[in-house]
Amino acid sequence: MRIRVVNPNTTRAMTETIEQCAKAVAGHGTLLDAVTSEMGPASIESHYDEALSVPGLLAAIRRGEQEGVEGYVIACFGDPGLDAARELACGPVIGIAEAAMQTASHLGRGFSVVTTLNRTVGSTEDLAQRYGMERFCRGVHACEIPVLALDTDPDARKIVTEACRAAAETDRSDAIVLGCAGMADLCSHIRDEIGVPVIDGVAAATLTVQSMLTLGVRKSGRGEFAMPPAKPYAGLLRPFGV
Template identity: 45%
Template sequence: MRLLLINPNTTVSMTEKAAKAARAVAGVGTEIIAVTSQTGPASIEGYYDGALAVPGMLRELKLRQAAGYDAVIICCFDDTGLDAARMFCDVPVVGLCEAAVSMAGFIAQRFSVVTTLERSRILIDNLVQRYGMGARAKVRASDIPVLELENSSSGAIGKLRATIERALAEDGAEAIVLGCAGMTDLARDLQVLYGVPVVDGVAAAVKQAEALVSLGLGTSKRSSYAAPLPKPFLGAMQEFAPVSSIEVSGA
């Protein structure tokens, strides 16, 4: 089984961190192919960054359409471009937020998602509502710019721990979801420290992608995720103009 993990931001160290976490939980025989977007922001913090990250992420999908992979993981907790990628692909495409909150729902009645900045909290809260977990989850911001997670001397870990402690004390949280791909390397230690399940979106997405592939399930091409219709695209978007019914395939 081959899983394509795409980091939609342009920070290579974050891709490497996520790839390491993905390989640590992948099953025997699962290959993780990790790629970094070459176009867009260095980190994704809110709707503007996310919108400008989507073309670079789709370009990485397009470049690898003939490589042959069984599923795609969009490695950003904002689920950046997830619906667009599902229209682009017939193989399963998994987003970190959707994977993590659905997994948390199996192990806890109440859980808190701990993310980075307030602007990201609002976006993720909207996603949690969309995924049907609004009544069971609270989203908290830790006031951490994403790139500070790459700097061990930034104080980001202390802020993250303080936010988790507030979630456990004030939210009635029975589990914690880490709401940023840049936190993936912290999950195991935090679980030991606080004695509650800590769900990492990267690991959750890998296992859910493996499950979908094992069950022989691909993205439905009826209605919502039907392939884009061929039409002219102008200017810088010309390269993304659909020319056939399915642009990307796992075959």
């Protein structure tokens, strides 16, 4: 089983953290690696960043298909490019938001999401609706720390932990979902501190991909998610066409 975790931002240090968290949960028979996107933003904190992370992500999926990768995790909580990636890949492609939210839905009546910047709250609510998780998502809370500061700001761990504690209290939630791949390594620390289940999407999505490969399910190859029709592409993106 070959699984690849794609970090769709271009910050390699973050990919390393993500890879460790994914490997920590992968099963014995699973070959897992993580790759960094080769084009796009250093971090994803706006609709603009997210839109422009997608070409790099799709290039990584195309390369993965050539290399025999069987399943993919998209390691950004906006799940950028998920539908397009599913067109390209033969096996499962799972976003960390969908995996984290679904996992949290099994833990009780509802969860809270704790994310980085306030400007991403609306997108997270959109994702909850898209995945049918609206009725479980009791609130989305920002701690106003930029993505890359999660690693460099000495207070980040404390601020995120307190935001999680406050969210669980305010929303009367049964679980916390971490709203950024860059928070993956904080997961067990926060869980221990606040006494409420905390879900990191990188780990959750890795296990979801692994489960789908174990079940042997692959997309049907017809309809909306069939391979996209070949056609000319122009400009910088010409390499994406045929």
